[in-house]
Amino acid sequence: MISKSKEKKFVYLGLIFDAEKCLVVSKINNYRLTKTILVKKGETLDISISKWITQLTKKADFKIIGAGILGDSEKLAVSSRLWLEHDIVPINLKRKYRIDKVEVLRLRLEAKHLFDKNGVLKVNTKRSQEVTVQDLVSLQEYRKITSQQRFDALVTLAKEYKELDGRLIFISATPQGGGVALMRHALIRLYRLFDCNVRWYTLLNKNTKFFNITKKKFHNILQSVAPSDLVLTEEDIQVYKNEIKRNVKWLKSAIKNANVIVIDDPQTSGLIPYIKKINPKSKIIYRSHIHLNTDLMSIKKTPQNTTWNFLWSFIKQCDIFVSHPIEEFVPHNVPKRKVVFMPAVTDPLDGLNKKLSSIQTRYYLNMFNTVLIQNKQKPIDSSRPYIVQIARFDPSKGIIDVIEAYRALRLRMEKRGVDKKLIPQLVIAGHGAVDDPEGNPILVETLNIINMYRYHLYAKDIKIARLFHSDQLLNVLLRESNIAMQLSYKEGFEVKVTEAVSKGKPVIAYNSGGIPLQIQHGRNGYIVDPGDTDRVAHYLYKLLTDHELYKRMSKTCVRELNNDFFTMANATKFLQLANHLLHNKRTYIQKTLE
Numbered sequence: 001m002i003s004k005s006k007e008k009k010f011v012y013l014g015l016i017f018d019a020e021k022c023l024v025v026s027k028i029n030n031y032r033l034t035k036t037i038l039v040k041k042g043e044t045l046d047i048s049i050s051k052w053i054t055q056l057t058k059k060a061d062f063k064i065i066g067a068g069i070l071g072d073s074e075k076l077a078v079s080s081r082l083w084l085e086h087d088i089v090p091i092n093l094k095r096k097y098r099i100d101k102v103e104v105l106r107l108r109l110e111a112k113h114l115f116d117k118n119g120v121l122k123v124n125t126k127r128s129q130e131v132t133v134q135d136l137v138s139l140q141e142y143r144k145i146t147s148q149q150r151f152d153a154l155v156t157l158a159k160e161y162k163e164l165d166g167r168l169i170f171i172s173a174t175p176q177g178g179g180v181a182l183m184r185h186a187l188i189r190l191y192r193l194f195d196c197n198v199r200w201y202t203l204l205n206k207n208t209k210f211f212n213i214t215k216k217k218f219h220n221i222l223q224s225v226a227p228s229d230l231v232l233t234e235e236d237i238q239v240y241k242n243e244i245k246r247n248v249k250w251l252k253s254a255i256k257n258a259n260v261i262v263i264d265d266p267q268t269s270g271l272i273p274y275i276k277k278i279n280p281k282s283k284i285i286y287r288s289h290i291h292l293n294t295d296l297m298s299i300k301k302t303p304q305n306t307t308w309n310f311l312w313s314f315i316k317q318c319d320i321f322v323s324h325p326i327e328e329f330v331p332h333n334v335p336k337r338k339v340v341f342m343p344a345v346t347d348p349l350d351g352l353n354k355k356l357s358s359i360q361t362r363y364y365l366n367m368f369n370t371v372l373i374q375n376k377q378k379p380i381d382s383s384r385p386y387i388v389q390i391a392r393f394d395p396s397k398g399i400i401d402v403i404e405a406y407r408a409l410r411l412r413m414e415k416r417g418v419d420k421k422l423i424p425q426l427v428i429a430g431h432g433a434v435d436d437p438e439g440n441p442i443l444v445e446t447l448n449i450i451n452m453y454r455y456h457l458y459a460k461d462i463k464i465a466r467l468f469h470s471d472q473l474l475n476v477l478l479r480e481s482n483i484a485m486q487l488s489y490k491e492g493f494e495v496k497v498t499e500a501v502s503k504g505k506p507v508i509a510y511n512s513g514g515i516p517l518q519i520q521h522g523r524n525g526y527i528v529d530p531g532d533t534d535r536v537a538h539y540l541y542k543l544l545t546d547h548e549l550y551k552r553m554s555k556t557c558v559r560e561l562n563n564d565f566f567t568m569a570n571a572t573k574f575l576q577l578a579n580h581l582l583h584n585k586r587t588y589i590q591k592t593l594e
Contacts, residue, residue, distance in 0.1 A: 015064050015066075015067050015088075015108060044074070044077065045074045045077070045078060046074065046077040046078045046080070046081040047081070049078055049081065049082075050081045050082075050085055050086065053082075053086050053088075054086075057086075057359075063087075063119075063363050064086065064088050065088065065089060065115060065119045066088060066089040066090075066091055066111055066112070066114070066115055066121065067082055067088050067089070067090055067091065067111065068091045068093050068107040068108055068110055068111030068112075069090050069091060069092050069093065070093055070094075070107060075092060076135070076137075076138040077138055077140075078090070079092065079135065079136065079137065079138070080136070080137040080138045080140070080141050083136045083137055083354075084137065084141065084349070084354055084355075087356060087357075087360045087472065089115075089121050089134065089136075090134075090135070090136065091111040091114060091121075091134070092135055093107060093110060093111065116468075118367075118468045118470065119470075120468060120469055120470050121134060123175045123176040123181075123185075123469075125175055125201075125202060127250075128201070128250060128251070128253060128254060129201045129202055129203070129204065129247075129250045129251055129254075130199055130200065130201050130254065131175040131184070131185075131188075131200045131201065131202055133184075133185050133188040133189055133192075133200065134189075135189055135192065135193075136189060136349065136350065137189075137349050138193070139193040139194070141349055142190065142193070142349070142568060145348055145349070146563075146568050147563070150563070150568055150569070150572065151568070153572060154194065154568065154571060154572050154575070155194070157572060157575040157576060157579060158191075158194040158195070158196050158575060160575075160579050161196055161575050161578060161579055161582075162195070162196065162197075164579060164582040164583070165259070165582075166196065166197060166198075166259065166260065166575075166578050166579070166582060167197050167257060167258045167259045167260070168196075168197070168198045168199075168258065168259075168260040168261075168262065168574070168578050169198070169199045169200065169201060169254055169255075169258040169260075169261050169262070170184055170187075170198075170199075170200045170201070170261075170262045170264060171200075171201050171202070171203075171251065171254075171261065171262065171263055171264065171268050171271060172184060172200065172201075172202050172203075172264040172265070172267075172268065173202065173203050173211075173214065173264065173265065173267035173268060174202055174203070174205060175200075175202045176469055177392075177431050177432055177469065178392065178431075179289065179344055179494075179495050180264050180265065180289055182346070182347075182350070182352070182471075182495070183344065183345055183346075183347075183495075183567075183570065184200045184264075185350070186345075186346075186347035186350055186567045187200075187567060187570060187571055187574070188200050189347075190347075190567055190568070190571050191571060196575070199254065199258075201251055201254050203243075203247050203267065203268060204243075204246065204247055204250065207243050209239055210239060210240065210243040211267075213232075213236045213239060213240055214240070214266060214267040216230065217230065217231070217232045217236055217307060218232075218266040218267065218307060218311065219265075219266065219290060220395065220396075221303045221304055221307045222266070222290065222292050222293065222297070222304060222307055222308065223290060223291050223292070223293060223396055223490040224293040224296060224304065224490065225395045225396045225489065225490055226303065226395075228303070230303060231303045231306055232303070232306050232307045232310060237310060240270060241270060244270035244271060244274070245274075247271070248271065248274045248278075251271070252278060255271075255274070255275050255278045255279050255282070256278055256279050258279065258282055259279075259281070259282050259283065259582065260282065260283045260284075260285065260577075260578045260581055260582065261275055261279075261282055261283070261284050261285070262284075262285045262286075262287055262574070263284060263285070263286050263287065263315075263318065264287050264289065265287070265288065265289050265290065266290075266311050269286065269311050269314040269315050270314055271314075272284060272286075272314040272315065272317050272318060273314060273317065276317055283319045283320075283578075283581035283582070284317065284318040284319050284320075285318060285319065285320045285322060285577060285581075286315050286318040286320070286321050286322065287322045287342075288321065288322065288323050288324070288329065288492075289324070289344065289492055290490075290492045291324075291329065291396070291490040291491055291492045291512070291513040291514075292328075292329045292330075292331065293490075294328060294329065294330065294331050294332060297331055297332075298331070298332045298333075308331060312331070312333060316333075318338070319338065319581060320338055320339075320340055320577060320581070321334045321338045321339050321340070322339075322340045322341075322342050322577075323339060323340070323341055323342070324341070324342070324343060324344065324492045324493040324513070324514045325341035325342070325343055325493075325514065325517060326341075326513065326514055326517075329492070329513070340573075340577065342570070342573050343493050343514065343517070343564060343565055344492065344493040344494075344495050344514075344565075345495065345498075345564075345565050345566050345567055345569065345570040346495040346498050346499050346502075346565065346566060346567070347566065347567040348502070348566055348567070350471060351470070351471025351472045351475060352471045352472075352474055352475050352499055353475060353499060353502060353503075354475070356472065356475065356476060356479070360472070360476075361476050361479070361480065364470070364472050364473045364475075364476040365380065365382070365476060365480065367470070367473060368380070368429075368465070368467075368473060368476070368477065371465050371467060372463055372465060375464075375465060377463055377464070377465075378460055378463075380425060380427070380463060381425060383421065384421060384422075384423065384424065384425055385422070385424040385425070385481075385482040385544070386424050386425040386426065386427050386463075386480075386481055386482065387406070387424050387425075387426055387427070387481060387482055387483045387484070387485060387540060388426075388427040388428075388429070388477055388478060388481040388483075388484050388485070389402045389427075389428050389429075389484065389485040389486060389487065390429055390430055390474055390477060390478060390484070390496045390499075390500075391428075391430045391486065391488070391494075391496060392430045392431065392432070392439060393430060393432075393439045393440075393442040393443045393446065393466055394439070394442065395442065396488055396489055396490040396491070397487070397488050397489075398487030398488050398489050398510060398530070399428060399442070399446055399487075400446075400449060401487045401510075401531065401533050401536070402426070402428060402485055402487050403426070403428075403446075403449060403450060403455060403462065404533040405485070405487065405533040405534075405536035405537050405540065406426045406458065406462065406537075407454070407455055407458060408533055408534055408536075408537035409424075409537040409540045409541060409544075410423065410457075410458050412537055412538075412541050413541065413544075418545070422544070422545075423461075424482060424483075424544060425461045425462070425463060426458075426461060426462045426463065427463045427464075427477060427481065428446065428462070428463070428464045428465075429463070429464070429465045429466070429467055429474070429477055430466065430467065430474075431466070431467055431468075431469050431474070432466055439466055440466065443464070443466045446464055447464055450462050450464070475499075478496075478499060478500050478503055478505060479503050479505075481500075481505060482505070482543070482544065482550075483505060483506055483507075483508065483540060483543050483544070484496070484497075484500035484505045484506070484507045484508075485507070485508050485509065485536070485540075486500075486507055486508075486509035486510070486515060487508075487509065487510050487530075487533075487536065488509070488510055488512050488513070488515070489510065489512055489530050490512060490513060491510075491512045491513035491514060491515050492513050492514055493513065493514035493515075493517070493518070494509075494513075494514070494515055494518065495565075497509060497515060497518045497519065497525075498518060498562075498565045498566075501518070501519075501524050501525070501557045501558075501561065502557070502558065502561055503557075504554040504555070504557045504558050505554070505557065506524060506525045506526075506543055506550070506553045506554060506557060507519055507524070507525035507526075508525055508526045508528060508536055508539050508540060508543075509525065509526075509527060509528070510527075510528055510529070510530040511527045511528065511529055511530065512530055515527070518562075518565070520556075520560070523553065523556050523560065524553060524556050524557040524560065525553070525557075526539040
């Protein structure tokens with residue numbers, strides 16, 4: 001589509017349609033791919049384009065999933081409108097040739113190749129392992145949802161950061177899957193809007209043996225969810241060191257050019273000694289994202305002690321140790337002067353959290369039902385409610401407890417004669433990740449469990465899926481649910497709890513890790529002792545049958561949201577840390593962040 005106005009303001013769009021809606025490339029010619037839009041008096045270009053797209057999508061049953069964009073200074077306003085109102089991913093491209101109909105067609109095809117077979121934008125990394133992060137909205141959209149005080153503080157910090165020639169980089173295990181990747185995408189987008197030099201890099205992702213070690217013998221052992229006889233061996237250590245050394249070759253240039261480097265979690269901690277050699281003047285922040293069983297880590301010869309001692313040999317060289325805001329998550333040998341507390345966050349304007357129209361919601365529910373049918377499960381019955389747990393298929397997530405709590409709820413409702421139309425279904429879903437090799441085995445185990453005699457009567461009402469990486473799909477599953485559960489036995493700080501609460505969904509969760517900081521018992525959800533599935537069922541029953549209680553709690557969820565759990569706060573704290581280190585201050589760092 002070519003759009004321009006009498007005022008010479010212009011934006012060029014190449015629309016990408018969902019092939020599943022009978023609009024593959026060969027059939028798109030049934031629709032006009034070029035159109036001139038004149039901006040009416042009193043309107044802006046983004047509004048005019050939005051109206052045209054609304055008219056276009058009313059005429060046919062299709063979903064526009066993306067748009068390649070070229071244009072002038074109004075391009076970001078158009079991008080925001082496309083993303084927030086029409087759920088169209090804006091792909092900002094550079095002009096290569098003169099602008100004409102052929103160029104617009106090329107633009108569309110170029111953008112189309114950036115989407116996968118499911119209509120989801122691919123996450124790509126450059127040869128240097130830098131993650132390509134897609135811009136979605138303008139800075140004005142963040143200004144609308146942020147207090148003036150917090151916004152001004154970030155403006156001031158960004159200015160100081162640039163004056164100090166800040167060159168901050170994050171290094172994570174994977175560009176997609178899990179909360180770390182989601183937070184990094186959002187942070188990079190936001191920092192770019194403030195014109196801050198911040199980049200994000202990841203490890204190479206083809207060594208399965210390496211990720212088996214980092215997941216099972218780092219992550220699971222430190223969380224104490226691994227088998228008791230599992231221990232880190234010399235062979236494991238050698239595999240890990242060899243892979244880290246291989247990654248250094250790709251990351252060397254980025255490390256050399258940075259002056260502040262954030263190392264995300266144990267997977268990437270082995271890079272720290274190399275950073276010290278390549279760029280000794282750089283400052284290093286280690287960010288711990290997981291629930292650490294620090295008591296066992298301090299007992300000699302335990303698997304936790306063995307793993308931690310190996311990792312600490314690297315991590316102790318960092319300047320700052322960032323933990324979730326739970327003192328028990330900080331290992332005993334980390335000097336207090338290095339410790340900073342910071343919660344995990346989610347972004348209110350990304351695909352996981354933005355508001356979606358009824359048509360967009362129906363599109364993603366149909367997508368979920370298609371996945372269920374492909375996996376030989378029945379679609380969700382839209383006439384009945386459902387409860388949901390959104391989480392990775394991980395041994396720490398209490399998935400069996402979710403199923404057992406659902407069984408206890410069903411028995412309770414049947415005993416008390418609840419109308420069948422009011423009996424909820426159960427949805428268990430989540431994404432996978434490159435650095436999580438346990439996902440598929442645990443998914444298979446879960447599917448086998450619901451077909452056991454104990455659960456087989458309810459199996460048809462339990463929907464289980466490990467989904468492709470559509471954020472909007474998880475957004476819809478939470479928004480359309482009645483209640484969310486998070487029965488994790490080990491949890492650092494669960495952004496899915498924040499996301500559910502922000503949508504007005506009460507959460508029932510275990511008293512684990514950082515979750516009690518996110519849920520006020522009896523106000524926006526309930527906290528239950530780990531393993532007490534009968535108590536979970538009790539609270540589920542209360543919320544499903546006491547409509548006044550549910551309404552009151554749902555309103556409290558939204559009214560009492562903690563803004564420290566969102567991207568703006570996270571961006572502020574990382575800039576505070578970076579600026580502090582660039583000033584070479586040696587005072588107790590936590591005081592600067594209060």
